[in-house]
Amino acid sequence: xxxxxxxxxxxxxxxxxxxxxxxxxxxxxxxxxxxxxxxxxxxxxxxxxxxxxxxxxxxxxxxxxxxxxxxxxxxxxxxxxxxxxxxxxxxxxxxxxxxxxxxxxxxxxxxxxxxxxxxxxxxxxxxxxxxxxxxxxxxxxxxxxxxxxxxxxxxxxxxxxxxxxxxxxxxxxxxxxxxxxxxxxxxxxxxxxxxxxxxxxxxxxxxxxxxxxxxxxxxxxxxxxxxxxxxxxxxxxxxxxxxxxxxxxxxxxxxxxxxxxxxxxxxxxxxxxxxxxxxxxxxxxxxxxxxxxxxxxxxxxxxxxxxxxxxxxxxxxxxxxxxxxxxxxxx
Amino acid sequence: xxxxxxxxxxxxxxxxxxxxxxxxxxxxxxxxxxxxxxxxxxxxxxxxxxxxxxxxxxxxxxxxxxxxxxxxxxxxxxxxxxxxxxxxxxxxxxxxxxxxxxxxxxxxxxxxxxxxxxxxxxxxxxxxxxxxxxxxxxxxxxxxxxxxxxxxxxxxxxxxxxxxxxxxxxxxxxxxxxxxxxxxxxxxxxxxxxxxxxxxxxxxxxxxxxxxxxxxxxxxxxxxxxxxxxxxxxxxxxxxxxxxxxxxxxxxxxxxxxxxxxxxxxxxxxxxxxxxxxxxxxxxxxxxxx
Numbered sequence: 001x002x003x004x005x006x007x008x009x010x011x012x013x014x015x016x017x018x019x020x021x022x023x024x025x026x027x028x029x030x031x032x033x034x035x036x037x038x039x040x041x042x043x044x045x046x047x048x049x050x051x052x053x054x055x056x057x058x059x060x061x062x063x064x065x066x067x068x069x070x071x072x073x074x075x076x077x078x079x080x081x082x083x084x085x086x087x088x089x090x091x092x093x094x095x096x097x098x099x100x101x102x103x104x105x106x107x108x109x110x111x112x113x114x115x116x117x118x119x120x121x122x123x124x125x126x127x128x129x130x131x132x133x134x135x136x137x138x139x140x141x142x143x144x145x146x147x148x149x150x151x152x153x154x155x156x157x158x159x160x161x162x163x164x165x166x167x168x169x170x171x172x173x174x175x176x177x178x179x180x181x182x183x184x185x186x187x188x189x190x191x192x193x194x195x196x197x198x199x200x201x202x203x204x205x206x207x208x209x210x211x212x213x214x215x216x217x218x219x220x221x222x223x224x225x226x227x228x229x230x231x232x233x234x235x236x237x238x239x240x241x242x243x244x245x246x247x248x249x250x251x252x253x254x255x256x257x258x259x260x261x262x263x264x265x266x267x268x269x270x271x272x273x274x275x276x277x278x279x280x281x282x283x284x285x286x287x288x289x290x291x292x293x294x295x296x297x298x299x300x301x302x303x304x305x306x307x308x309x310x311x312x313x314x315x316x317x318x319x320x321x322x323x324x325x326x327x328x329x330x331x
Numbered sequence: 332x333x334x335x336x337x338x339x340x341x342x343x344x345x346x347x348x349x350x351x352x353x354x355x356x357x358x359x360x361x362x363x364x365x366x367x368x369x370x371x372x373x374x375x376x377x378x379x380x381x382x383x384x385x386x387x388x389x390x391x392x393x394x395x396x397x398x399x400x401x402x403x404x405x406x407x408x409x410x411x412x413x414x415x416x417x418x419x420x421x422x423x424x425x426x427x428x429x430x431x432x433x434x435x436x437x438x439x440x441x442x443x444x445x446x447x448x449x450x451x452x453x454x455x456x457x458x459x460x461x462x463x464x465x466x467x468x469x470x471x472x473x474x475x476x477x478x479x480x481x482x483x484x485x486x487x488x489x490x491x492x493x494x495x496x497x498x499x500x501x502x503x504x505x506x507x508x509x510x511x512x513x514x515x516x517x518x519x520x521x522x523x524x525x526x527x528x529x530x531x532x533x534x535x536x537x538x539x540x541x542x543x544x545x546x547x548x549x550x551x552x553x554x555x556x557x558x559x560x561x562x563x564x565x566x567x568x569x570x571x572x573x574x575x576x577x578x579x580x581x582x583x584x585x586x587x588x589x590x591x592x593x594x595x596x597x598x599x600x601x602x603x604x605x606x607x608x609x610x611x612x613x614x615x616x617x618x619x620x621x
Contacts, residue, residue, distance in 0.1 A: 304470060
């Protein structure tokens with residue numbers, strides 16, 4: 001199931017990057033002597049039939065020979081190693097915020113079904129799915145890094161992943177590439193706090209859309225579960241409401257939420273392009289934004305392939321969690 | 332005689348649905364928004380100066396909102412209000428066109444897949460699996476980058492990304508309808524497959540598609556504006572909301588209005604469609620009518 005999808009993904013990206021986009025364009029300008037063009041074409045293997053070229057492409061993918069990233073001034077493989085952890089960190093923090101806010105809101109709306117809290121959460125989530133991420137990001141940036149400073153209250157850092165001056169005095173060894181985690185492992189709380197302050201605005205920006213989705217989903221599946229016989233039974237058995245809800249209902253109500261968390265990754269990897277470019281947060285999304293300006297298709301295609309792989313992998317993981325939450329499901 | 336009764340019944344049901352629909356304040360609000368932006372999209376060039384995006388006036392650049400320029404001016408001294416009014420045409424039409432095309436393609440392919448079954452179904456579904464493995468916005472970015480930056484390629488990329496959802500839903504609907512007795516009866520009467528599909532199966536399967544399509548218009552609008560924001564949209568002198576926001580991003584701390592008002596337009600327009608879609612789901616799903 002997984003293998004054909006992954007192969008299909010590589011065929012699609014091969015088609016986009018080697019057939020639609022002419023790889024020759026990277027090496028040939030109008031000043032290139034005409035007799036050199038067939039030579040370059042041959043050296044790049046472009047005179048071979050497409051299936052042979054595809055095998056070369058696949059070989060390059062597996063051996064991490066992904067080409068040169070003009071936007072990152074390094075090879076694409078190095079660029080991914082350098083920039084991707086930041087994106088992973090950002091999406092992870094964003095998912096944590098989403099679940100921490102979305103699930104309680106969903107439970108409240110389910111318990112206060114059709115009351116004022118419920119309607120408010122509905123409007124809030126509709127605004128959430130209608131919100132342009134890039135606009136929200138810019139607005140938050142304006143409010144919390146500029147406006148609050150002008151008011152003399154406080155100011156969050158507006159760009160970057162950490163404060164370089166602080167980093168010089170409190171250096172962090174790179175272990176996982178996740179800055180917050182690395183600082184915590186090394187007991188460097190100054191940097192952990194600094195990294196957290198840098199990540200909070202982009203993470204909220206990314207989380208905003210999904211909070212509404214998770215709220216609605218928790219609400220509807222909670223309502224569904226609360227109507228089941230075993231909940232009525234637990235209630236009539238005299239179990240306190242809190243235990244009924246948190247021990248018996250919530251676990252089953254979480255199943256669709258877990259599935260949706262997997263699907264969220266896709267949106268987050270897309271939203272990361274805009275969010276990271278606004279907050280100059282040095283991840284793959286930021287690099288892709290630069291790659292668009294530099295007309296650097298190697299980096300863009302690398303992000304496309306990489307995000308598809310991550311998306312497939314995460315959803316596989318979600319299926320496994322799903323089976324653990326609901327033991328009736330067998331593979 | 333029987334025909335008339337059936338017609339009356341249909342009319343009653345549609346009337347009931349419309350009544351439910353109009354009772355929902357959020358839906359009415361959403362409809363008003365959509366009508367407003369539709370009017371702007373159609374009549375925009377007649378309301379404001381259609382050549383405003385070329386009227387560069389650097390002496391008037393970055394002016395904050397005043398009575399003369401209600402939304403202020405951008406970095407080239409152009410009146411922001413007029414640019415936003417003109418931008419409605421691009422953003423509204425690309426979202427509508429993408430969703431319409433995607434729905435048509437998706438519904439057709441989904442019906443064929445579900446109705447034909449077997450090998451055909453298998454191949455089509457594996458193909459949608461592959462397309463669905465890509466995160467939508469990232470994939471659209473890759474396609475637009477490969478095809479070259481233009482409004483048409485943006486449309487093609489978004490359509491290519493969006494049709495799979497409709498194919499999936501339509502296939503599921505057709506599969507569940509196919510086994511029902513009325514389809515079997517029609518089949519045994521010798522009615523050709525495509526007639527059964529379009530006259531009987533299709534009307535019963537269309538509601539979820541309708542809800543998804545309405546909500547998707549808002550989603551496509553966000554994606555189109557987003558891709559335009561990162562520089563994959565139409566040319567800089569074509570008024571478009573995402574691009575205006577991108578201009579504003581460079582002047583965020585000295586002229587925040589440049590990014591604020593176009594963003595507000597994207598938010599409200601997309602909200603309008605989502606409000607309608609949300610209400611539509613409540614009305615069309617009888618289980619939720621409580």
